[in-house]
Amino acid sequence: MRINSFFYTIGQGFKNLGRNKWYTLASIATISACLFLFGLFYAIITNFQHVVKTAEEGVSVTVFFNEGTTEDQILAVKSDLENRAEVREIVYVSAEEAWEGFKEQYLGDYSDGFTENPLADSANLQIYLSDVSLQPALVTYAESISVVRSVNRSEVTATTLSGVNKLIAYVSGGIIVILLLVSIFLISNTVTMGISVRKDEINIMKYIGATDFFVRAPFVVEGILIGIFGSIIPLVIVYFVYTKAIEYVASKFTMLSSLLNFLPVEVVYNKLIPISLALGIGIGFFGSFTTVRKHLHV
Amino acid sequence: MERGYRRKRINRQIPEDEVITLENVTKSYSTGAPALNGVTLHIKRGEFVFIVGDSGSGKSTLIKLLLRELVPTDGEITVLGYNLRRIKHSKIPKFRRNLGIVFQDFRLLKDRNVYENVAFAQRIVQTPSREIKRNVPSILATVNLAGKYKSKINQLSGGEQQRVALARALVNRPAILLADEPTGNLDPNNSWEIMKLMEQINENGTTVIVVTHNREIVNAMKKRVITMKKGVIIEDEEEGMYIDED
Known part of the structure; x- marks a missing residue:
């Protein structure tokens, strides 16, 4: 691929975001909503695990x-x-x-x-x-x-804590899988709709002699960008929600806050940022990659 | 000219100046009679050919076969040395870069202006930016749209839109121009303007194949006319006429 074609492809990916404003917004909103729920759930689970871990340390x-x-x-x-x-x-x-x-x-x-x-x-x-x-x-x-x-x-404490730990692992694993499946379904539908609208553009490109890679690349760049925006927005929202929630619990429920030792937001975000970005980009990439493929056989 | 594939299954030797060869080509869909039935056709470089016939006669199937959008059920098709039955999927883009295609409904990108629509065709074949900046204004001048390069597609008349489509088809200097009902959505004046441009392009050496229903144009232009009916060629004449089958 020529260097100017490479930059053209990247540029088209950015321009496509503006060309299909409603589709872009719908896709970003869907990814954001799913990753917001994921982030929130992740923060709760991580804190819960932290509380159990602290209890374990005393055994x-x-x-x-x-x-x-x-x-x-x-x-x-x-x-x-x-x-x-x-x-x-x-x-x-x-x-x-x-x-x-x-x-x-x-x-x-x-x-x-x-x-x-x-x-x-x-x-x-x-x-x-x-x-x-x-x-x-x-x-x-x-x-x-x-x-x-x-x-x-203390057999009982150990068994109880170990049981709670397992339960958290199973429940959180299950909920995360369900959330991911729902996200992938919603997002692939949105991406499918957005790309189907531009079926003609893909057809024209194929008739003119574009390679599959050249047709697919701007859509994939667009998908990745949507994934990035779709993961940054919920990260920002969860950050504020989490910090405010900790402050609220600390000020309103003093007794509870001494029992529940909340993790600092930085600790939660150390893992949540890469996970959310990977999920957003991954979903954007695979969603656009597979959907464009359906329209390539012209 | 690129010759990616050997013509193994065509018994007769293809003359050097023949750009399109169909030998006993049949195309059947899952239901109904074959859309093309044992069609044999030879088109030489630089020819101007009209393909006429009623709806369902097989014209569109023929164009799709020439574009390698469809694969024949039987028989052999060779276009510019490429055997379209055996061409690899990865080689199709390279093959199509030798063709220019114009559709009845223009198929322009409505969210881009005239310049961008034409430049788009050059971007796809990875033409360097410097050349694009030189080629696009030149081809727009050829189709008399030099002054409208910044216009959005929906600001243009039907005739102008078809000229943009023609410019896009020609900017990569194709060996063959395929036009599927190019005047189907145009008034008589614009139709004539488009046909004159195609004639001019043909005079410069490009092989032009036009599928049309426009009797007046076909009869006035005195070109080779291939008449199709129910999937077979029933008439093939130099300086032919659009025969009314009814």
């Missing part, structure tokens, strides 16, 4: 050791466990630290009567998990270590 497994286990042995177990995929962080709590913690939490001034540490064999490892669903595997492993006396864990 720990505590490993206690047999009487007479030395600190070196415990530290060896610690470094062994740290190599496992289920483990995010391990905190070693010595017998003294365990007793201090117990005194502080439950006894206060009544602890003065104790001359020796009653929790002398309570040195333990508090293990925080990278994924709560992996808790059973870690517990089984820890229980198999010879110096380990017992492993304390």
